Amino acid sequence: MIRVLQQRAEQKIMGFQSPANDYLEGRLNIADILVIDPHCTYYFQMDSAAMKNYGIRSGDILVIDKSLTPIDGTIVVAFIHGCYYCRVYELQGNKPALVGEEDRIETTDGEVLQIWGVVTSICRNMLPAPLRKGKYKRVCTL
Amino acid sequence: MFALCDCNNFYASAERLFRPELCGVPVVVLSNNDGCVIARSEEAKLCGIKMGDPEFLVRDQIKKYDIKVFSSNYVLYGDMSERVMENLSRWFPRLDVYSIDEAFGRLDGVQDLHNYIPKVRASVVQNTGIPVSIGVGPTKTLAKLANKIAKKNGGTYILDTPDSITKAVNSFPIDDLWGIGRQYLKKINDLKLDIKTVGQLRELPEMWFKKNMTVQGQRMWNELWGRPAINIEDQLDSKKAITVSRSFRNYITEPDMLSEAVTTYASRLAEKLRREGLRCTYLQVFMYTNEHREDHPQHFPTQTVKMAMATNTTHDLVKTATVIARKLFKQGMKYRKAGVIAKVLMPESELQLNMFNHHDEGKLDKISAVLDHVNLAYGRGTVRMASEGYKKAWRLKHEWLSKGYTTRWHDIIKAK
Numbered sequence: 293m294i295r296v297l298q299q300r301a302e303q304k305i306m307g308f309q310s311p312a313n314d315y316l317e318g319r320l321n322i323a324d325i326l327v328i329d330p331h332c333t334y335y336f337q338m339d340s341a342a343m344k345n346y347g348i349r350s351g352d353i354l355v356i357d358k359s360l361t362p363i364d365g366t367i368v369v370a371f372i373h374g375c376y377y378c379r380v381y382e383l384q385g386n387k388p389a390l391v392g393e394e395d396r397i398e399t400t401d402g403e404v405l406q407i408w409g410v411v412t413s414i415c416r417n418m419l420p421a422p423l424r425k426g427k428y429k430r431v432c433t434l
Numbered sequence: 435m436f437a438l439c440d441c442n443n444f445y446a447s448a449e450r451l452f453r454p455e456l457c458g459v460p461v462v463v464l465s466n467n468d469g470c471v472i473a474r475s476e477e478a479k480l481c482g483i484k485m486g487d488p489e490f491l492v493r494d495q496i497k498k499y500d501i502k503v504f505s506s507n508y509v510l511y512g513d514m515s516e517r518v519m520e521n522l523s524r525w526f527p528r529l530d531v532y533s534i535d536e537a538f539g540r541l542d543g544v545q546d547l548h549n550y551i552p553k554v555r556a557s558v559v560q561n562t563g564i565p566v567s568i569g570v571g572p573t574k575t576l577a578k579l580a581n582k583i584a585k586k587n588g589g590t591y592i593l594d595t596p597d598s599i600t601k602a603v604n605s606f607p608i609d610d611l612w613g614i615g616r617q618y619l620k621k622i623n624d625l626k627l628d629i630k631t632v633g634q635l636r637e638l639p640e641m642w643f644k645k646n647m648t649v650q651g652q653r654m655w656n657e658l659w660g661r662p663a664i665n666i667e668d669q670l671d672s673k674k675a676i677t678v679s680r681s682f683r684n685y686i687t688e689p690d691m692l693s694e695a696v697t698t699y700a701s702r703l704a705e706k707l708r709r710e711g712l713r714c715t716y717l718q719v720f721m722y723t724n725e726h727r728e729d730h731p732q733h734f735p736t737q738t739v740k741m742a743m744a745t746n747t748t749h750d751l752v753k754t755a756t757v758i759a760r761k762l763f764k765q766g767m768k769y770r771k772a773g774v775i776a777k778v779l780m781p782e783s784e785l786q787l788n789m790f791n792h793h794d795e796g797k798l799d800k801i802s803a804v805l806d807h808v809n810l811a812y813g814r815g816t817v818r819m820a821s822e823g824y825k826k827a828w829r830l831k832h833e834w835l836s837k838g839y840t841t842r843w844h845d846i847i848k849a850k
Contacts, residue, residue, distance in 0.1 A: 331520040332561045334840060339848035354849065359561040369849050371454040376849040406454050408563075 326413045332359040334409060336369055338378055342392035343367070346380065352416045354378060356409035367411040372397060378411060435541040435570055435594070436662075437551065438577040439522050439558075441515075442565040442585065444535035445473035448514045449504045451563040452839045452847065460501040464489055467681040467830045468505050505832035513840045517562045525554045538574055551590045559589075570594065574664050575657035578612040579603070579632065599660065604633035611635075613654045618647055632658065676710070678703045679773020683831045685724070686769045692721070693756045694823035699774045700755035701819055704748040707776055708806060711783075713744035714776030717751060719758040721772040733769075735762040744780055747798040748805060751776075752819050813842070 327333045336354045346367065348354070354369065362368045364383040369376055370390055377397060379390035388405050390397040399405050419428060441447060445463040450456045460477035464470065471487045481499040483492055489503075496503060515534045523529040526539030544550055551568050558566050569580030571593040583602060584591035593599045609619055611632050622629055625646075629635050636658040643651035653663035678699040686692050696719060707714060720736035737758050745751065755774050763769075808817045837845035 329561075331517045335843075336847045336849050340850045342850060353846075358563060359557075361560075374455050376847055378849040406457075408454070 326355050326415065328357055328412060329359060332357055333412075334358060336376065336378070338414075342395065343378055343380075345393045348378065348411075348414055349416065352414045354411050355413045355415065357412045358409040360410040360412075362407055362410050369408045369411060371406040371408055372399065372403070376408065381407070435544070435547070435572055436574050436577040437526065437539040437541055437554075437568050437570045438574070438581040439537050439539060439554075439566055439568045440581050440585075441518060441535040442567055443473055443475050444515075444564070445504075445506065445511055446475040446478070447564050448511050449507070449836055450475065451514070452510075452836070456502055460499055461504065462492075462496075462501055463504045463506055464834070465506060466832075467683065468833055469681070472506065503834050505835040507832075507836050507838075509838050509841050510836065514562065514564060518558060518564055518566065521558045521561050522554070522566075525550075525557070538577065541570065547592050547594060551592060555589050565589070571599070572660040573657035573662045575612050575654060576602075576660065579606055579610075582606070582610055596660070600633065603636060603658065604631055606632040608632055608635050611654075613650065618651075621646060674779065675775055675777045676703060676706050676712075676714075676779070677773055677775045678706065679720075679771060679775075680830055681771045682769070683829055686772075687767070689760050689763045691823075692759055692763055692769060692772065693821065695772055696755050696759040696774065697752050697819055697821040697823075699772065700752045701748045701822065703774050703776055704746055704751045704802065705806065705809075707746035707751075707779070708802060710779075711781060712776075712779040713746045713782055714741065714751075715744045715778035715780065716740055716776070717754050717758075718775040718777060719755050719762065719772070720775075721759070721762060721769045723767050724770045730768055731766060733764050733767045735764070737762060738777065746782070747802045748819060749798050749801065752821065756821065 323330075334356045336356055338348050338350055338352045338354055341350050343349075348367070356369055360366075362381045362383075364381065366381045367378065368381045368390075369378050370381070371377075372390070377390055377392075379392045379397065382389045382391050387398065389399075390405070417424070446461045449463060450461055458477065459475075460481050460483075461475040462471045462478045462483055463473040465472045468489055470489065471483055471485060471492065474483050474485070478501055481495055481501060483495060483501070495501065511534060518535075519529065519531050519537055522537055522539060527542055527544075528540040529537050530539075531537045541547065547570055551570055555566060555568050558564075566589070567581055567584040568590045569577050569582065569584045570591070571577040571580045576593050576599060579602060580591045580593045583606070591602075593602055608614055608622065608629060608631065614622075622635070627638075629638075636655060638655075640652060640655050643655040647654070656663040680695075680699065682695065686695065700717075716738050718736060718738040720734070722734050723730055723732050725732060725734075739754060739758060741750065741754065751774070759772070805817055809815065839845055839847060
């Protein structure tokens with residue numbers, strides 16, 4: 293869950309004011325790197341192994357930016373044949389295609405390939421199962 | 435110059451964005467409690483579905499044309515609205531959000547509108563996936579009029595010369611004009627002036643507007659001649675009251691259940707007040723039976739009480755609201771709707787202390803702040819008043835509710 297809790301517990305200063313108080317910068321927030329433009333960003337989840345050799349596994353959270361227009365080789369989420377697919381967008385000639393590890397989805401005549409957005413990054417839980425408990429259950433898992 | 439930016443069939447478009455298979459399919463969205471049609475895709479309009487049609491009356495059409503029905507998902511619409519408004523605001527020196535799906539943008543200092551406006555539109559449509567139309571004019575009324583034309587004209591329309599304005603108003607029917615309601619329409623028709631277009635209407639003298647349509651009409655007349663007279667910013671700034679009211683799924687006939695519902699509305703109200711940084715001085719509670727059922731006994735009680743001190747804590751508002759609700763409740767009545775209204779609002783900073791009350795709100799304020807904080811992080815309703823109840827059998831009917839695609843991790847879309 294990427295949500296910022298801005299308010300910290302109130303700390304009463306008992307002794308001396310910390311000299312660091314004049315140099316506050318705010319702690320790093322991973323969302324700054326993963327999300328380019330929050331108002332154009334959506335999250336989907338990968339639900340197949342079709343992109344394994346491109347580094348996306350089933351269960352990964354896909355960070356999708358809708359403001360980008362894909363070029364050849366971009367990983368996108370697209371809608372075709374009644375389904376959402378996460379694949380590599382291939383544009384050779386005029387005919388776009390979606391390419392995965394073992395498949396290639398092309399449009400037939402009269403069909404439109406609807407690009408929903410561009411995948412800019414992914415999030416994955418790396419914890420082994422025994423450690424996924426308590427508050428750690430929530431790390432990049434749904 | 436002003437631009438009026440408006441999302442086309444907003445609720446239907448928002449639903450369709452996440453269900454691309456519904457492109458080209460007629461879609462309608464129903465009001466709270468799945469009552470009436472409040473949004474229609476273009477295809478649904480062609481099927482003859484009207485705005486405000488009750489769901490049970492159009493069931494045959496829905497079946498016949500295979501219309502896709504949605505319950506209103508305000509969580510989704512609220513988020514999509516924020517995205518659209520944020521994207522729009524990047525293009526205007528100032529943007530005044532007028533409703534969930536429309537906003538007025540200032541265009542002071544912007545050159546070459548005919549180039550700029552289509553660019554704005556293309557960018558917003560690409561970034562949000564929601565189709566928008568933009569109308570531009572020297573006044574808000576004319577921008578709104580241009581927007582209606584834009585909807586049938588590729589999404590943008592610009593009225594920037596006297597000629598273009600004259601041309602537009604001369605073919606624009608008066609019943610579509612912003613500010614002309616049913617009453618004024620009737621009045622104009624009753625006077626038998628044979629006025630059909632806005633062009634004809636604005637030829638009437640200023641005094642006619644002032645006499646027949648009050649100062650508002652006078653403003654409209656000025657706006658139609660390109661002189662800005664309507665100030666929406668002022669209207670938006672002064673919030674006079676905040677209401678939370680809902681219809682129930684089934685009739686409520688038990689005081690306990692009514693109390694549960696009113697608790698929920700009151701805590702929602704308190705949340706809204708805190709978000710706006712306001713406290714209320716008066717709290718009104720009301721409930722309705724179903725006036726359309728002549729066989730039911732009718733009861734429309736309402737009561738307003740003055741709070742001991744202006745407040746926005748959940749505790750105070752819930753306590754007061756439930757006491758009133760229980761007092762108003764009459765055995766044997768079938769209530770179909772209830773609500774709470776906060777009145778005479780003042781900023782949190784201007785708290786007036788009452789000499790008979792020692793100010794112990796500090797503690798309750800703190801509890802409320804913690805409540806908001808936890809609910810913001812973990813989702814609304816995570817921590818709530820026990821009197822809200824658990825089952826909430828009275829809660830709204832929303833049989834065709836879509837998911838919280840952009841607000842709940844559990845609801846995000848899966849891709850193959």
